[in-house]
Amino acid sequence: MPGIDAASRDALLDTLRDAAVRDLAWLLLSADLLRPQPPVGALANPFDTLQEAQATLDWLRALDAAPEPLHHELAATRITRLGRYAERLLGWFLQHGPAARLVAAGVPLRRGGVTLGECDFLVQTRQGTRLHWELAVKCYLHAGDGRAQLSDYVGPNLKDRFDLKLAHVLNHQLPLSAREEFASVGYAGPWTPQMFIKGWLFYRHGETSVDPVELDPAHGRGWWVTRSDWPAFAAAHAEKWRTLPRLEWLAPRRHAPLEVRTAGLAFVDAKTLAGQTLHQHGPAMVGAFVEDSVGNLIERSRGFIVPDEWPELARHYARQ
Template sequence: MRDTAVRDLAWLLLSPDLLRPQLPLGALANPFETAQELQATIDWLYALDATPGPLHRDLAATRITRVGRYAERLLGWFLQHGPAARLIAAGVALRRAGVTLGECDFLVQSRQGVRLHWELAVKCYLHAGRGGDTRNAEDSPPARLADYVGPNLKDRFDLKLAHLLDHQLPLSAREEFASTGYAGPWTPRMFVKGWLFYRAGAPRADALELDPAHGRGWWVTRREWPAFALAHARRWRALPRLEWLAPRLTTRREQSAAAEASYVDALALAAQTSNQPGPVMVAAFVEDNAGDLIERSRGFIVPDEWPEQATRYAKQ
């Protein structure tokens, strides 16, 4: 698939989950209940890729700046127009005495009639702990979900999972939920996608809660960046937040002079990002036989002081 929005939607539906099931409450959402629904969705995505205009117009109807909101709009489009589960309601706010208790992301119904409450999260976390080092397994403590922190050090994977399990997923089972007009029962499911990034050159064991097939990237400090980058690729580009979902692809037809100028070598990218106050996601690109630029890998360049700050945050 070559259209950017369609590729992002396909990634959202088909990429591995970040987590294993966290039973009893944290079962995983499955957009396809049968092999036939999966194949029908793949066929539907290819058709959408050929004529993506309606999806583009829907995304352009409101200004989207957050990657989570972008993912919500993509998943909502699939539930409204796709060949599998169908949308009942989105963004259902639960209130009591004028106070908002929370908001359910999606209420859906499968083709088999099962009524489901989906909570969506798309996350990018960097592994910042010292545990799980496979080179010294006897001496190293096991990896923890708390070791995975957000780039801005205001989010941690263990805290996010706890919020999903303890607050978000139980919302649709609360007695007050009948007041929303969508009386249950609803079966809760979590829909958690994203990427986890590990320090380059430092082997780590995954936390037990993680799906081993999760999307992976790397991170390096600014001091480490030139040597790392020069050994890995010649063409690099910084990725804005709305490009944090699917691996990037720029077709030869799309490579205008302006677009071409955004692909730079390692030293130029270091200069571009040197004034950024926090971590910056970047991607390495290679050119295929058709002249398209395809993402080879992605990761973060972090300030030199960030690892120590992140380790402290992981221990809080």
């Protein structure tokens, strides 16, 4: 399927100034976390043709120049979950972008008053193909001591695991639109199910591991260190640091000087950051920033600082 190569994606992200537009561009253009998982787990692609892909780049640049309608859409309801934020961004693209069109979003499937599940997006391409997309944005930390198993990728709060998430997508979410009950919801099929799974995977600094066969080798990568290891790790980096709140976990961050001043963003040294994260209950995602020639602060890398006891708890959770 046609798409945008990594160099073109990064070049575009370097030119986009609005944070929400950058997040949308990253959602559309970043590498998938997974390879296709046949026979059920085909990958979604926002573009059917190279022309649609190129038109989307132009559309994103125009949106970046006048992002107010997107801001209004995002502000209509309070968004606290990263997945919900991603849903709103993708929904905006499907309603207003130059490629596939939205048929319906959040379609519940019920039987006897019991909700069996919900289809994230029903989509029709410009060529008339009818698709059922299941969207997920995940951030997992590798806790497997070099092992190559999907179960070794765990959520920072140890309430989610990549193998369990993939099994749920393949065995429950994607088959929803093919169930007999779905014919009664008013969206006649057949629908072709596809998974739209983006995110970042984080690896312990200084350790090497072999990627599980399920992963796309181009997936987004970060690092993680324990609080005890943080001073030595940070000493090798001269960057400015900032804790990244959950809704900033999509695209790499880029902050203009005016934004830093008006939003009151605090960039600190490594010692100050360690103090800020010391009393946090679980892992904290942080970004390392460098300043360019005109004062923009640009994310160079991202990772998690985890409590010292976290690695052992994570290994135990990975083996359950």
